[in-house]
Amino acid sequence: MSPKTVMQLKSELLIKKNQLMNLQVLNKQAAVEDESSMKDVIDRSDSEEAWHAKERMSMHLKTELKQIDISLQRIEAGTFGDCEDCGIEIPVKRLRVRPDATLCLKCQEAFEKESAGTRGGQSGQFLH
Numbered sequence: 001m002s003p004k005t006v007m008q009l010k011s012e013l014l015i016k017k018n019q020l021m022n023l024q025v026l027n028k029q030a031a032v033e034d035e036s037s038m039k040d041v042i043d044r045s046d047s048e049e050a051w052h053a054k055e056r057m058s059m060h061l062k063t064e065l066k067q068i069d070i071s072l073q074r075i076e077a078g079t080f081g082d083c084e085d086c087g088i089e090i091p092v093k094r095l096r097v098r099p100d101a102t103l104c105l106k107c108q109e110a111f112e113k114e115s116a117g118t119r120g121g122q123s124g125q126f127l128h
């Protein structure tokens with residue numbers, strides 16, 4: 001991958017990181033406002049649902065931020081864009097959609113097939 005492409009992807013990641021961090025702040029502020037008005041809320045199930053939605057949002061933002069950080073670390077280390085399994089370059093097109101991708105499409109498919117098989121084998125334990 002050309003250094004120019006890496007720089008481009010890096011700035012895209014940094015922009016996305018900023019947006020996510022802004023969302024995180026907004027999400028936290030909304031949670032605080034909710035708590036202070038909680039005593040006025042008659043229908044608690046509504047506010048609990050809202051609380052859970054915020055928790056989910058917060059988890060989602062955390063996961064995305066973590067993935068971006070990992071991608072940025074890989075850019076710094078110079079390993080960004082290389083498939084962790086077979087070592088070939090992951091197509092830029094794929095990295096734009098999934099900057100956190102660490103496997104090329106071929107290896108990803110093989111991995112998903114493998115983990116789907118494992119999940120299928122284990123699911124019997126949980127079905128009583």
Ligand SMILES: [Zn+2]
Binds near residue numbers: 083084086106107108
């Ligand atoms: Zn691969």
